[in-house]
Amino acid sequence: MVSPKNLIVRELFQDQAERLKLVIVGGEKGIKRKISSPRIQKPGLAFAGYFAQIRSERIQIIGNTEWSFFHTLSPSRRHEVLEAICKINISCFILTKNLPPPEDLIQLGNEYNIPIFQSSLPSSIFIRQVSTYMEEKLALETSIHGVLMDIYGRGVLLLGKSSIGKSECALDLIVRGHRLVSDDMVNIKLVPPDVLIGSGPELIRYHMELRGLGIINIKDLFGVASVRYRKKIELAVMMEEWKKEYEYDRLGLEESNIKILGIELPLLKMPVAPGRNMAIIIEVAARNQLLKESGYYSAREFDNKVIVRLQQKGSGSLIENIRE
Amino acid sequence: MPKKAVVIKNKLGLHARAASQIVIISNKYSSDVMIHNNDNMSANGKSVLGILTLTASLGTELTLDVEGPDAEELLEKLVELVNNKFGEKN
Secondary structure, eight states: OOBOOOEEHHHHHHHHTTTTTEEEEEOGGGTTOEEOOSOOBOTHHHHTTOOTTOOTTOEEEEOHHHHHHHTTSOHHHHHHHHHHHHTTTOSEEEEOTTOOOOHHHHHHHHHHTOOEEEESSOHHHHHHHHHHHHHHHTOOEEEEESEEEEETTEEEEEEOOTTSSHHHHHHHHHHTTOEEEESSEEEEEEETTTEEEEEOOGGGTTEEEETTTEEEEHHHHHOGGGBOSEEEOOEEEEEEEOOTTSOOOSSSOSOEEEEETTEEEEEEEEEEOTTOOHHHHHHHHHHHHHHHHTTOOHHHHHHHHHHHHHHHHHHHHHHHHHHO | OOEEEEEOOSTTOSOHHHHHHHHHHHTTSSSEEEEEETTSOEEETTOHHHHHTTOOOTTOEEEEEEESTTHHHHHHHHHHHHHTGGGOOO
């Protein structure tokens, strides 16, 4: 389930007023306006009369350049361009570097209910900080039934039907020193362009449910080093019952993927059967993933070695044939 | 796939013990159960912790979405459980 996100100006103000040094100076009634894109705009060209690219539901940042250009305009022209921008249904105006808000801006902000903020930060820093915040807030999000573990610093997502043994396997991994991000349910956010970040829902964070034992708190039982708040997901492991007719990968030369929020993750299909210690196998899968990320593919290297040996033997026997 | 909306009627809401009853029943069937709330959140009906993330208090509407060979019977059992206030008096 993917939920399209919206941010409300009030949320931005409440969450970030301190970090972004924001003060509201006008248009308070518009505080419930939406922000639908993490991209900011600077209305410089709009002040010059070109409105085509001003988008609705975005924040407009007035820095030194825009502010000083604005003051070269005649009062009637200023009113004209401001009114045109206000009618586009923008989210809010933000003046950086404590620039004093022009009176006509405040007047129109109040009239059109468009909040006007002031920040003491310079534009460059302000834009960087506000973009990071909005990207996180507006990121595509989904939640998945599964367990997310940090194994040797790799984010490994365990998937599979309920009662296949995901939680038991996770507990095994925790006892072996790896860290739990979330059991049962993982919230996944897409951080552009292609990073998936998983975390646990606040209410059940660091808890785990095990049949026969009930609900346990991993952080209390194993300490703060046994858990992580969130983790980038790098590998997915699908645990499933051993199917006789299914050909499991015996070589590791082929790679399969799973798509989450449109991003492809490497996927391992892992059959569960008596005598197979899943925790150890998954731990080794994470090690192997580390190797792959550093450019070393064990299966391919091995395959190459076999091919070289075959070629040598092929040509060697050819020489022997000639001798004979 | 059979679907049905239910409203939580017990005073405490969908707490841990109640959630575990849903899971116990769901696990007796091979069908998959998804539970959705009106805030666009979903949980697997076979996971206690998942269900608890829905924080369904008294009066919350949930949609039970069951899919599989024994879906009809399971859905009936789950609806009955919720409507019987999970066997609680209040």
